[in-house]
Amino acid sequence: MAEYVQRRKEDMIVEINLLEILFKKSIVKRIVHQREKFEYRMMRRNKQKSDFTQYIVFLKSVMKKIQKLGLENAESLKLIEQHISRINTIYRTALKYFKDDISLWKEYIKFLVKAKRFRLLQYAIDSALLLHGHISDEIYVFAIRQEFLDLKNIQKARELYTTGLRLHKKSSSLYLEAFDIELTYSEILTQTVIKKKQVYKPDDPALNGSIAKAIFLSAIDNVANDFSLFFKMYQKTKDYNFASYLNEEIRNFLQTNFSSDPIYWNTIANNELNHPKRPEKLRIKNCLDKYDEALSIVDTDEMWNLYLNTLLQITSDTNKTEAYKRNLLRHSMFNAHAKNRLKPIHYVQWVNKSKSSITNEILEWALEKYPNDPSILEVKIKNLVESDKFGAYEIFKQHMNLMSVNVWLLITEKIIEEPQAKEIFEIVFSDISECDEEVKKKLGSSYLYWLSRNNSLECTRNAFQKLIMSTGRDSSLCNTIIKIETEQEKMDIHKIRQHFIIACMQFGKTDKELWMDRILFELKYGSPKTVSNVYHEALTTLNNEESDEFVELYTKKILNYNK
Known part of the structure; x- marks a missing residue:
């Protein structure tokens, strides 16, 4: 494996020299390092599709960077060519291992179209059809489009849709693709006749949409109930003067067969609404x-x-x-x-x-x-609460089991200074409460503030201890109790530390902001000597990713604090 990667690295020497002409050495170094990692992944015994596709995405991103420079010199063009070649090789290697993956074949074909590798494109289309044509109409649709639009080969496109429809008689997408290219090809021939000032023959099947009509009639035989298909055909014929008779025929078919279908009427009505040329x-x-x-x-x-x-x-x-x-x-x-x-x-x-x-x-x-509809009741309460908060509260109380968290928050906010607030908090936080956990979580901070103003500090602390240990809570409760504690005439540093310790036990593995708040508290109100201990405790408690982020956060916050 290492020998292969080293060989690939040696092959890249020319590319590296070219990259260094266009980019800084630090950027080139990162690109080479990333490519080495991808090369190793492609050589693993248990290969994953992502080993290949992620490498392709990376190489495409490098190509975009080169193209963004807007240079048309030999170095840029050569680099892009080398990247296209490497991406092609990776796709072909991936398809050896994941040949049954239709999406990978489609991605490869799209890439070849964009890169204008038409010889390879023909091979890829044929291979994909050989492997998947009998089970996937998508591949046929894709192949027909590429043959007609990109390779300009109407004969091959016709062979493909004929074969595809024989295998997939119920494929609406195949019928639509065949119908579309035949209308388009008739228009191309018509314009050619006009340009060459030849005699236009309206009865010529190649010019009047007769082949498209045959496809329409075949679709009636096989997918007669697919309104969407026939409406799309109807829409497409509007764009061609030679197909006006076919447009009328399809319209009559739609009216006869779908007039009792709501989707038919909805589509027709919206078609009128979106008409581009009417006021x-x-x-x-x-x-x-x-x-x-x-x-x-x-x-x-x-x-x-x-x-x-x-x-x-x-x-x-x-x-x-x-x-x-x-x-x-x-x-x-x-x-x-x-x-x-x-x-x-x-x-x-x-x-x-x-x-x-x-x-x-x-x-x-x-x-x-x-x-008893919750959405209507919610609108009723929201409309009433500004003018009659007590009336809104009565409606809320009768239907509180139907109310969303937002309505609970709204009602609590409006009556927080009223006697009814006690009733709400007892409903939510009593020992026998059956209230939704999300409501308890959202109202927790409001409850602590209310207790601090209407009861004792000790009662507020006890409520915090109980709430913070419950499932589904977050560290916002800690922020609330700390704020309440620091607003007291005589601050109890020991109690506040206890609050932080309990919160860090609960949320310390993921919440880096909590640890930072604890450190800033010690710097501002407590003992700066304890900061080092708290910092190291945070590093050992936080998960790896959060620990790395905490180091950056700590550095930034301490710099700002010391200014």
Whole structure:
């Protein structure tokens, strides 16, 4: 193994000389060191795919650095050529060991296309098809595209899609690729006829899209239920004047076979909405007209849901746009509400997009239909809490088992100075509490502050000791109790050290900031003599990565502290 790597290193001598012309020696040294590591990994007995792909990614990154210099000299071009050659070799070596990996073949083919290695590309495509063509239509799609777009070989592309469709009769992606290249090729031939001022023959199968039509008819025989495929075919024919008859035929097929499918109507409506050449108001009108037509034919929850989602998307900027959008939203949503078609998410979004003067009415309608829906209750509480925090608290108390952590935090913040705060903290932190652990974690610091103001310091300390030893807590509780302790008229250094020791026992393996806070406390309030001991304790307790980061953090903080 070492001999192979040494040989590879010797082969790199020319590259190293060229790299040193373009980069600093320190950068070249890092590149060579990294390449040596990758060469060793590729020679391991138990090879991993990542041993090869990570090396390739690294070499590509070096190539980008060379290209970023923007130099067109011989050295740069030669280096890039050498890197391309090495990457090609690594891909081919990797595929000897991982020939069953389709994604690796695709990556290799893409690389060859980008590097313009067309002779190798042909070989790679043939090899990939031989190995995977019978099980993967993806490889065929990929190969057809490369043959037609990059190698300009329509005959080979046709052979490929013919073979591919014989093996994968149900492959919509293959049908679409074949359809697309035949339309494109007919357009190329048509433009050639026009340029050469030859007679255009509209009945010529090569010019009028007849081959594309044959593919469309074959798709009907094999994948007739794939609306997405036929709609894409319909869209593609719009781009070609010679295919107008085919566009009409596909449109009729869609209407006949998919008029009861909500996805069909949703796609048609959104197609109107995204029309590139029409003004916004007309696009919105045409889109909603399609939905109205759809709902008269397919009056289902799914159809209503698609319609409402699009409506909410259209009015997403309703607070800063024309009044017609606000009126459209109000009228359409009320109509859907009257027909009992709104889901909780629709009510919530309606409230968020409406003026405050009507939000209460919308929320009343929503709660009438969904009295226990958490999302609606949350919006209700948030809307009410500023004007009537006690009313919001009563709603919260009746449904607290449904409330998110954010609502718990909001309500606690609003009533922290009120008698109800005691009730909340007893619910959350009593010995028999069944409250969610995440709520306890988020409210822990607020609870300690509340205790320090409404009870004794000793009681606050006891609560900290209990909370810090519970599962799911973090070191923020330590920060809170330290702040409370340091705000006392007479600071108890011994107690604060105990708090730090307990917290470091719990979180000392990963929390470098905690150790740093402990050191800064000793420097500011305690005994600087203890800093050395705490520092070494941190290094031995923290995990390896965190320990290295702690050394950097310590150096930076101490420098700032001593300024």
